[in-house]
Amino acid sequence: MAESSGKVTLDRRDVLVKLASAVFAGLVAPAVVGEPAPAEAVTLPELPQLPPPQPDEDPLVRMMRDLQRALQKPVEQRRWAMVIDLRKCVGCHACTISCVVENKLPPGVVYRPVLEEEIGTYPHVTRRFIPRPCMQCERPPCVPVCPVNATWKRPDGIVVIDYDQCIGCRYCITACPYGARTFDFGDRYTEGTPRAQAFLVGEEGAAVHETIPMFEYGQPRPRHDEASPVGNTRKCHFCLHRIERGLLPECVVTCIGRATYFGDANDPESLVSELIARPNVMRLKEELGTEPKVYYLL
Amino acid sequence: MVRRILYGLAILAVLFGLWGIYDRVAFGHQNAAYGSYVVWGLWVALYLFFTGIAAGTFVFATLDYLFRVPIFARTGRLSLFLALITLGAGLLHIWLDLGHPERVWKAYLQPNFNSVMDQIVWGYTIFGLIILMMLGMSFQPQRYAGWLKLLSAVGLFLALFLSGGVGALLGVQAARPFWHVGLFPVQFPFFSLASGAALLLLVYGLFDRAANEHRRSLLRVLAILTLVLQLIKLYFLWADFSQSIYGGVPMNVAAVTEVLFGRYWWAFWILQLFLGSIVPIIILLWPRLATEPPWAALAGFLVLLGFAAARANIVFPALSVPELPQLIGAFHSARLQFHYFPSLMEWAVSVGISGLAGLIFLIAYDRLPLTPEHVRSA
Numbered sequence: 179m180a181e182s183s184g185k186v187t188l189d190r191r192d193v194l195v196k197l198a199s200a201v202f203a204g205l206v207a208p209a210v211v212g213e214p215a216p217a218e219a220v221t222l223p224e225l226p227q228l229p230p231p232q233p234d235e236d237p238l239v240r241m242m243r244d245l246q247r248a249l250q251k252p253v254e255q256r257r258w259a260m261v262i263d264l265r266k267c268v269g270c271h272a273c274t275i276s277c278v279v280e281n282k283l284p285p286g287v288v289y290r291p292v293l294e295e296e297i298g299t300y301p302h303v304t305r306r307f308i309p310r311p312c313m314q315c316e317r318p319p320c321v322p323v324c325p326v327n328a329t330w331k332r333p334d335g336i337v338v339i340d341y342d343q344c345i346g347c348r349y350c351i352t353a354c355p356y357g358a359r360t361f362d363f364g365d366r367y368t369e370g371t372p373r374a375q376a377f378l379v380g381e382e383g384a385a386v387h388e389t390i391p392m393f394e395y396g397q398p399r400p401r402h403d404e405a406s407p408v409g410n411t412r413k414c415h416f417c418l419h420r421i422e423r424g425l426l427p428e429c430v431v432t433c434i435g436r437a438t439y440f441g442d443a444n445d446p447e448s449l450v451s452e453l454i455a456r457p458n459v460m461r462l463k464e465e466l467g468t469e470p471k472v473y474y475l476l
Numbered sequence: 477m478v479r480r481i482l483y484g485l486a487i488l489a490v491l492f493g494l495w496g497i498y499d500r501v502a503f504g505h506q507n508a509a510y511g512s513y514v515v516w517g518l519w520v521a522l523y524l525f526f527t528g529i530a531a532g533t534f535v536f537a538t539l540d541y542l543f544r545v546p547i548f549a550r551t552g553r554l555s556l557f558l559a560l561i562t563l564g565a566g567l568l569h570i571w572l573d574l575g576h577p578e579r580v581w582k583a584y585l586q587p588n589f590n591s592v593m594d595q596i597v598w599g600y601t602i603f604g605l606i607i608l609m610m611l612g613m614s615f616q617p618q619r620y621a622g623w624l625k626l627l628s629a630v631g632l633f634l635a636l637f638l639s640g641g642v643g644a645l646l647g648v649q650a651a652r653p654f655w656h657v658g659l660f661p662v663q664f665p666f667f668s669l670a671s672g673a674a675l676l677l678l679v680y681g682l683f684d685r686a687a688n689e690h691r692r693s694l695l696r697v698l699a700i701l702t703l704v705l706q707l708i709k710l711y712f713l714w715a716d717f718s719q720s721i722y723g724g725v726p727m728n729v730a731a732v733t734e735v736l737f738g739r740y741w742w743a744f745w746i747l748q749l750f751l752g753s754i755v756p757i758i759i760l761l762w763p764r765l766a767t768e769p770p771w772a773a774l775a776g777f778l779v780l781l782g783f784a785a786a787r788a789n790i791v792f793p794a795l796s797v798p799e800l801p802q803l804i805g806a807f808h809s810a811r812l813q814f815h816y817f818p819s820l821m822e823w824a825v826s827v828g829i830s831g832l833a834g835l836i837f838l839i840a841y842d843r844l845p846l847t848p849e850h851v852r853s854a
Contacts, residue, residue, distance in 0.1 A: 346575015
């Protein structure tokens, strides 16, 4: 799949697993420890330049540093995890919207809704906001039910979907205890809107935004008619296409309260490892034994 | 006269269905009412319904070819044919329900045998082939007696495995407490048998014009079987719902409450319980009525109607309870609703498929020797 010139050609399944493959992991590790890379070597994309570490640096910068460190490891040694501090979440829904924009999600498809909960009675009332991405379960109930192996857990723990393999039976949606999978019915936001020369509204302007490619799983995929992912199940993938380029998931960088943290839970130096070790951490529906990798701080 | 009315209804249903199929093909799932929360709708419920009947009627065919029960002698071919068209109707429903029906081959060539769904896909395919082979052989039963016996035995196992497997398809899902009960795979074979018996009651009641002792005996046996299986079904229903309410698991209680007192309470109380269970039980308890063809047919029809409602009451309520209560209103979209009623397109497709199955049956019944002479004589 890789040529000696270094140019890499990938088929669709390889695209999904490219950085996660054992081959790739085996190639990166020698580069890190200084051994010569085999002929099939696939190099990491150029990672963003970061400033030198500082004591009180922004958590985003620290998390990017954590991310880059994790990317140097073989994929199976990474354990991507997300921590959401519910005390900091103000319910602005910026994460939801930025996710929609990043992944060009059509109507009815949502990867990260923010659940709202009212607690107590007047005068002792409070509201709690619970962002709910895919839990990327260690034991994902959605995976074994798929009749065609279209969804699986990568070595780094992210549960992915091969849109070209999925037959659209929706069994995985019924199996998810968190309602984290949605179906792409082929709906469009601009359906039935007036034709107008505009950038943001109307068929001729906004519709363009609906058909330009999205880059989920690192694969440019323009949206048209019945082509996948229309007719497929869709879900949050921790912005895998961004992670692999050293970028944090979109919901993390757009969180105005710095309430969402992301990193490698296998790295004891990472910010998420620090947060997960706190006593006020919990996970949703622990009793089901799915072992989510999304943690909440209460 | 009855035959003409049935032909007319079937043709009208097919015409209505053609519009639905056109809509489904031209616009995909856009005009379907199910969404990402109630993700399975009418077509999945009717898939369960029709394939259940197929398994049930096949079991009745084995009473002729395998167990040689005298009263069912020479009824096997008709049972096999009914199994074939109901299986076809069920599989057509689920095929159109797929997001990418053109990829169904992947279930065969790139299978995940850990998936109950894939096991069932393979199972129904083999089951369908067995029915087809047996149907062919049934026209020369003397010559293929041994084969018919062997295939009946394999098919009987498959019929039980598949109807139980459909229960397991739902039952394995720990995310849905309403489905996640050990009783599910046990209940479904009984449901299949009951619906198979009911279809035979309907068919023999409508078409068997031979007023002789055999007809009366056959209807009596089918009536008793349907009655017993109906009572077993009611017992399962009671066990299921009472345990759920007593156990008090919120998601489970919510689903049962949705069935009993929710938006579509009438589907349970009127269709499933009153028309689908109590009225036919009353008819079947009365021996004179139960052996009168029109009444037997009515009882069979009502039992089937009740089963269709029961399948819907299994599929929809479990999905209409949010996995996390706050999901309601977390993100607004017509596809993110927890209530569901089939759209016109969905009804059209289902009516069309049912009409097509009925039309094929009527034509085949008139043109092929599906029943022995003593049944067809009038």
